[in-house]
Amino acid sequence: MAGAAAVLPWKIAMREAYAQYGVNSPNLQKFIQPLRSIGGAAGVFNATLQQAIPVAVSDGNRTWPGVTATHFTIDIQEFTDLLHPGPAGSLTWGPTKLWGYNPVNPGGTPTPMHLGGVIPATRPIPVQITFRNNLPPDSIVPVDTTIPMPADQALNRTAVHLHGGLVPWISDGGPFDWWDPKGNSGLSFLNNEVLRGKTPEDILVVEPNEAEYYYPNDQSARLVWYHDHAWGITRINAYVGIASGYVIADDNEAALKAQGVPGPLEANTFYMVFQDKVFNPDGSLFYASVYDQALFGPPGVPSFGETLSTPFPTPSCVPEFFGDTILVNGTVYPYMEVEPKIYRFRFLNACNSRFLNPRLVYAKGKKFPDNTEPDPINLGPSFTQIGAEGGFLPAPVLVDGKAFKILLAPAERADIIVDFSKVKPGQFLILYNDAPGPFPGGGAVFDYYPQNNKTPTSIPGYGPNTRTLLQIRVVGAPGTAGTKVTLTLPALDPPALVTQTAGVPNVPVIDRVNKTATIGTTAYRLRELTLNEGFDEYGRLAQYIGTNTPTNTLVGTAVAGFYGQRYVDEAATEVVAAGATEVWEIANLTADTHPLHLHLVNCQVLARQPFNAKGYNGVPNFMGKPIAPDPNEFGWKETIRMNPGEVIWLIMKFDLPVVPFTVPTSPRADLGTDADGLGITVPAGKTAHEYVWHCHILEHEEHDMMRPLVVIE
Numbered sequence: 149m150a151g152a153a154a155v156l157p158w159k160i161a162m163r164e165a166y167a168q169y170g171v172n173s174p175n176l177q178k179f180i181q182p183l184r185s186i187g188g189a190a191g192v193f194n195a196t197l198q199q200a201i202p203v204a205v206s207d208g209n210r211t212w213p214g215v216t217a218t219h220f221t222i223d224i225q226e227f228t229d230l231l232h233p234g235p236a237g238s239l240t241w242g243p244t245k246l247w248g249y250n251p252v253n254p255g256g257t258p259t260p261m262h263l264g265g266v267i268p269a270t271r272p273i274p275v276q277i278t279f280r281n282n283l284p285p286d287s288i289v290p291v292d293t294t295i296p297m298p299a300d301q302a303l304n305r306t307a308v309h310l311h312g313g314l315v316p317w318i319s320d321g322g323p324f325d326w327w328d329p330k331g332n333s334g335l336s337f338l339n340n341e342v343l344r345g346k347t348p349e350d351i352l353v354v355e356p357n358e359a360e361y362y363y364p365n366d367q368s369a370r371l372v373w374y375h376d377h378a379w380g381i382t383r384i385n386a387y388v389g390i391a392s393g394y395v396i397a398d399d400n401e402a403a404l405k406a407q408g409v410p411g412p413l414e415a416n417t418f419y420m421v422f423q424d425k426v427f428n429p430d431g432s433l434f435y436a437s438v439y440d441q442a443l444f445g446p447p448g449v450p451s452f453g454e455t456l457s458t459p460f461p462t463p464s465c466v467p468e469f470f471g472d473t474i475l476v477n478g479t480v481y482p483y484m485e486v487e488p489k490i491y492r493f494r495f496l497n498a499c500n501s502r503f504l505n506p507r508l509v510y511a512k513g514k515k516f517p518d519n520t521e522p523d524p525i526n527l528g529p530s531f532t533q534i535g536a537e538g539g540f541l542p543a544p545v546l547v548d549g550k551a552f553k554i555l556l557a558p559a560e561r562a563d564i565i566v567d568f569s570k571v572k573p574g575q576f577l578i579l580y581n582d583a584p585g586p587f588p589g590g591g592a593v594f595d596y597y598p599q600n601n602k603t604p605t606s607i608p609g610y611g612p613n614t615r616t617l618l619q620i621r622v623v624g625a626p627g628t629a630g631t632k633v634t635l636t637l638p639a640l641d642p643p644a645l646v647t648q649t650a651g652v653p654n655v656p657v658i659d660r661v662n663k664t665a666t667i668g669t670t671a672y673r674l675r676e677l678t679l680n681e682g683f684d685e686y687g688r689l690a691q692y693i694g695t696n697t698p699t700n701t702l703v704g705t706a707v708a709g710f711y712g713q714r715y716v717d718e719a720a721t722e723v724v725a726a727g728a729t730e731v732w733e734i735a736n737l738t739a740d741t742h743p744l745h746l747h748l749v750n751c752q753v754l755a756r757q758p759f760n761a762k763g764y765n766g767v768p769n770f771m772g773k774p775i776a777p778d779p780n781e782f783g784w785k786e787t788i789r790m791n792p793g794e795v796i797w798l799i800m801k802f803d804l805p806v807v808p809f810t811v812p813t814s815p816r817a818d819l820g821t822d823a824d825g826l827g828i829t830v831p832a833g834k835t836a837h838e839y840v841w842h843c844h845i846l847e848h849e850e851h852d853m854m855r856p857l858v859v860i861e
Contacts, residue, residue: 169436169443169466173427173473174235175610178481178520179619181232186266186393186419186477201477202264204251210276212808217274217362220267221252224306224390225282227260231431232480240430245288248389249374262478263392263421267374268413269365271398276343281306281329281357287381288388290437290463294686295851296715297380298824302328305378306385310363310394311559311745312372312537312786314805317814317837318342319361320747323379323715323854324816324824324838331356334379335816335824336838342809364805368539368641369398369412371419371494371561383469383846387435387500393419400540400638407635409534409565410492417492418484422506422556424471424499424614437463439688443593447687451707452699452714454685467689468501468847470585470594472603472612481611483619488569488627493531495564497556500846502594503587503741504556506617507531507549508566511576517609521598522578522616529571532635535563538750538784540637542648545779554780555583557743559787559844562780565635569627579618587741588791640783645729645799646752648782653755653774656731656797660767665731665797667754672799673730675722676766679790679843680712681738684851691738691843691853695721696766709765711737713855715840719827720856722841729801734790735768737761742790742848747839747857750784751800753777761793768795787844802859804837814838817858826856835861 234241249265309321343360376385508528584590692712819825842854
């Protein structure tokens, strides 16, 4: 399987074709539009920008025993948004049709806008949201219905996942939490049954297209986000726009402000949501719908023992999707203006598959097109990273762009401070990225920049270009030489499970007989897990999560030595007790780095270690020394990079959120797997809380790199 896993990157590296998927975006001029603001007080335009993405404004409260939740109403709908003026002289280019969130009570721009519906929250005030699904029946892009998904169900289904939120499972927005505009819903959709009609003020008529979600917000300050998670169409719905930001603030922000750090909604704080897309000549979105055998390889042997089905479906899923055009905050190739002083940037990689390693470099010159093109060796100001997905880091981390770079897999976030005081006004900086795609092997066909002869449509000053994310123009009076941020970050919240020391891996002592992992003097439950690449019934490349037990012992005749399991069909294996602390050992048998996202929990990265993936037989044969986590991986994480040919160890505690209502058991818990159930039996008097864990390369997640995570209380 290690040889099969190498097929994808090898094929991409060897391919000579110029146009990925046969389509490239037009030559859109770079840096002629200002960055849209996601910041400032709700509804207030950032002073240096011309547009602000709508921030949701509360329309009242919902009252529970002893708890008052701030309420929002948000539509999910189709709309158009002009993401770029278009190629000069184009007679066809127009606004882009999108799906997305639209707050009923918006702050700022009153019309729907890409990434609209940003929600400001404050610990520990809970939020309750009524989402209204107003989507039309047909998707904007082609949809492959042959991958795992509910049979014969509407393509305008949606489920809302608060990514990084500590929420009850009925509000987690898992794949079976979907509902459509007509009121059809998934097996796990209990939202309205639990969250409506419990108090006099909430006895309201539930419209068929409505769904209630409750978020406790009992978490430290952090940037989370919410996006679609409907089973079988997550990659599609997220790509066409169903995503937005969610900012949790707490009292620690005031202490940081006293040290010179801009607050979460101040003018000097900029949120930057990165996406890559492909545009058709008229401005509409393109998404790959043909399985290109020249790019992805010929059919392989189905991994689960099926007879090979032919021909490939049309439309068909693809193993990964890489856009050729970069959007920041929904704007194609924007610019921003800064003064020579301190700013706070909060990054979110919202791409389907593309990794990013953003850093500041100077432009080649001050005149077009040189002021739009990077000089990669002429580094700009360094970053000081203060936070990641799980809130603030234990200590600031210097990211100089040379010895150490930020690497953001899809769904990872970074909270950084950057000081422009030493940059002379009139200078141009480029937020630059050269992370390969797929990561880490990469393929030139997915790397758009003018010097790449595999992407000749990229020309100076214009797209397609995946290396230039944003232009920063320094304006105003020269900065003062003494400007500096001295940082003492808040203590980790909750406290760390394991003490971490820079450069020192925390390798647990493994007892494979008794399934324990000991750190110091404490033994924890050990889970031995795998990441796998194989082939579906059509022979298409697919990704899977599994245990260290070969799959062919579970489901009849299959590929020998294959450990992957599908999201459904096999019983849930990650079934844990509420409040338990466990160590997970995950062996990556594939050729990709996978950003694994854990719903419900945050974890600490203990260590990584190379092993012989080709010779894996259920127990890793280590081939190199243990590796400590990167400095900016210390503290809490919920999207974790798992590199090829490495084992990673994680530690996490499975605490459930406290809510003012009774959380029901998952209706899928006592169903067999052949009935789309979890395949487990819940002990009498216990509750099964249904979550998932999965790769956040969205094409991997849905085909079929996702497994249940069930917490028993």
